[in-house]
Amino acid sequence: MSSSNATLAEINALNYGNIIFYQFWSYLLIGLGTIGHSLNIYVFARPILRSNPCTRYFLAATISGIFVTYTNVLLRLLQKLDPKYDLFAYSTVSCKILSFVVLHARCVTSCLGPSLMMLIFGSLTIRHIQRSAKTVAVQTTQVQNQMKRQKTTDRQLIQMMLVQCLYFSLLTTPSSVYYLYSSITMSTVSSPLQMAKNSLFSNITGILSITGACTSFYVFTLSSKLFRRELMKIFKHHLQTNQMSNANVMQMTNRFTK
Numbered sequence: 384m385s386s387s388n389a390t391l392a393e394i395n396a397l398n399y400g401n402i403i404f405y406q407f408w409s410y411l412l413i414g415l416g417t418i419g420h421s422l423n424i425y426v427f428a429r430p431i432l433r434s435n436p437c438t439r440y441f442l443a444a445t446i447s448g449i450f451v452t453y454t455n456v457l458l459r460l461l462q463k464l465d466p467k468y469d470l471f472a473y474s475t476v477s478c479k480i481l482s483f484v485v486l487h488a489r490c491v492t493s494c495l496g497p498s499l500m501m502l503i504f505g506s507l508t509i510r511h512i513q514r515s516a517k518t519v520a521v522q523t524t525q526v527q528n529q530m531k532r533q534k535t536t537d538r539q540l541i542q543m544m545l546v547q548c549l550y551f552s553l554l555t556t557p558s559s560v561y562y563l564y565s566s567i568t569m570s571t572v573s574s575p576l577q578m579a580k581n582s583l584f585s586n587i588t589g590i591l592s593i594t595g596a597c598t599s600f601y602v603f604t605l606s607s608k609l610f611r612r613e614l615m616k617i618f619k620h621h622l623q624t625n626q627m628s629n630a631n632v633m634q635m636t637n638r639f640t641k
Contacts, residue, residue: 390576397579402463405586409460412590412597416452419600420445426603426613437540444547444599451596454484539609546606551595558592561585 423445432438458481561584573581595602603610 394576394579397576397583401579401583401586404583405463405590406460408590408594409456412456412594413452413460415601416448416456416597419598420449420452422614422617423448423600423603425617426610429613429616431536432540432609432613435536435540437537437544440544441540441603444596448596448599451593455593456590456597536609539607543603543607543610547595547599547602550599550602554595555592557588561588 424442427433427438427442427445565581565585604614
């Protein structure tokens with residue numbers, strides 16, 4: 384096989400691998416994001432968490448994650464599946480609007496955004512803990528126990544924010560490296576093989592940079608006992624409700640058959 388044929392085969396293999404990777408990872412993110420964000424809303428809406436300042440950030444981040452899942456991931460997936468599904472190609476206006484939406488969603492979930500929001504809400508929570516500690520000494524035992532539980536909740540939420548910040552940073556760093564590489568090599572004329580490699584690397588780093596926004600639920604589940612406990616309460620509640628419903632149906636069925 385000649386070198387030109389070998390190069391062409393390598394280019395085709397890279398392009399094919401690029402398509403398969405992007406489709407597989409996109410389907411995975413849409414599925415994980417839909418399930419995870421739905422459960423996030425259920426957990427953060429629970430009474431023990433909803434009044435905490437950090438929870439407001441987590442709910443806002445969840446809504447942002449839903450936005451990313453169904454704009455960045457889904458729109459780009461449709462674009463790559465088939466040209467006739469490419470909403471960007473319908474008109475110049477649709478291209479500009481959708482490009483703005485995708486870019487905005489990506490900026491919201493960039494490393495700076497979450498870090499800044501975490502700093503703000505983390506500061507509010509720490510301030511809340513400090514104020515609570517000053518008032519515990521003059522409260523009754525019952526109130527003191529309640530304040531201790533609240534402080535434990537605050538610590539767990541801060542821990543979740545720090546872990547999420549680290550997770551976001553790790554996933555967005557490769558994309559930053561690629562942008563730096565692109566700016567350095569902008570004036571360089573690349574061969575078709577190098578362009579295929581660059582396209583693959585761009586897709587990998589690009590989709591990794593939005594993976595954090597689609598998978599926050601799984602990070603919270605792994606990093607927080609509080610989150611896992613509240614999640615299990617939701618599952619147990621729905622399980623008990625279903626069991627009671629089934630028992631009532633069986634009772635009614637027995638009455639009619641007698």
